[in-house]
Amino acid sequence: MVGAMVALAVFAAIGMVVDDRVLLGESVWLKPFKFAVAFTVYGLTLAWLLSLPHRGARVTWWFGLVFAVTAAIDVGFIVLQAARGTFSHFDKAGDPVNSIGQQVFAAGVPGLFIANLVIALIISWQQVADRPISRAIKAGLGIAVAGMFLGYLMGFTGKRIERDANGNLVQLAGGHTKFANGPEPGRYDGLPITHWSTVAGDLRVPHFLGLHGIQALLLAALVLSRLASRVPWLREERTRARIVGVLACGYAGVVAITLWQALRAQSLIHPDATTLAACGALGALVLVCLTAIAVRAHSAQTLRLAGQF
Known part of the structure; x- marks a missing residue:
């Protein structure tokens, strides 16, 4: 395949x-x-x-x-x-x-x-696999299944009439985008390559992010594994697994925020104050959790080194 x-x-x-x-x-x-x-x-x-x-x-x-x-x-x-x-x-x-x-x-x-x-x-x-990879797999698969399910929501964005490439009018049962005042035929303003809408809420964004969460989390686990050889407090699998868990929760939060944003007919690149506040709160929470893990792991590493002497 x-x-x-x-x-x-x-x-x-x-x-x-x-x-x-x-x-x-x-x-x-x-x-x-x-x-x-x-x-x-x-x-x-x-x-x-x-x-x-x-x-x-x-x-x-x-x-x-x-x-x-x-x-x-x-x-x-x-x-x-x-x-x-x-x-x-x-x-x-x-x-x-x-x-x-x-x-x-x-x-x-x-x-x-x-x-x-x-x-x-x-x-x-x-x-x-080891704890960090296993946690990335489990969380990533869960997010991917949720992201796949989000694709069904596109069928509830409202009927619309569009022209196909041959110039024929075609009635569609749904679409990728959600406009504040209903579908607007001919509004195709989109980002480069992805063509995610810049004028409406686009459900392809959370759908895409959900589907590929597993790759993002696996990459994070692999990066942490590489860093473990240079950063002593990352050598414990349990510590790296905790970090992956926090990143997974943060990633799921991003998917949820982009879904919420799309359902409110809001473009990804034009967030309002409420969306920005939600992103800030999520970022702060993830940062606090990662800092707590780092401090705890570093303290444990210091105590182990002290015990050797």
């Missing part, structure tokens, strides 16, 4: 250069490209995770297979719709291809969610 997604990313990148068709203000091939990159990263993480020795490996292997096959089919439909110059999500048009595709999504998206949920539940009851 990962190999297919890498090939698709290259294909879609070429498509963005040679195909000038536009859908919702962006190249018709940008969406397949973003999905290909996202599934490449997540698929590699999941493949590595399932290769670790753990109880219930036969069950997780089968659900890993469900995830891979379902992802390939779902993204395949996204590619097909991009080639046709029309929408893959929320499109209620009655043509045969779209009707079959929406049925594929109706079955495939829950399949991805359930596969991840089962794997997360099985892995969360055991330690598959």
Whole structure:
């Protein structure tokens, strides 16, 4: 699956250069490209995770297979719709291809969610690596499952009518963005590459952050492991695990704040005073907790060194 997604990313990148068709203000091939990159990263993480020795490996292997096959089919439909110059999500048009595709999504998206949920539940009851990595895996999988679930909220942002790349008007059952006064056709102001809205609340932000929390936490655990050789008080696994736990809570808080922001029809880059206050409070809490862990670990290290003399 990962190999297919890498090939698709290259294909879609070429498509963005040679195909000038536009859908919702962006190249018709940008969406397949973003999905290909996202599934490449997540698929590699999941493949590595399932290769670790753990109880219930036969069950997780089968659900890993469900995830891979379902992802390939779902993204395949996204590619097909991009080639046709029309929408893959929320499109209620009655043509045969779209009707079959929406049925594929109706079955495939829950399949991805359930596969991840089962794997997360099985892995969360055991330690598959050292304490910091295990905590990063468990917390990251939990955040990823939550992030995947947040994708369902996009179907409740309100019906809208948009033009596809062929100029045809299409009625959509939902969308990525939430406007304060209802959907605004033709408002495609977005950030570079991600195209997250700069004029409305965009539910893709918490969805994306949730899905890739596991990679962020694993990276943090690996960085702490490297630092442990230079920073004596980080050598205890328990200390690094506590830090990862605090970072996981902070990351989950960021996902929650961006979700809250999007549901209030507020752009990611235009936070109001309430959002800034929430971010400040979260940052302060995380900093206090990390400082407390550092002070405690440093004091313990000092006492151990004193005891040697």
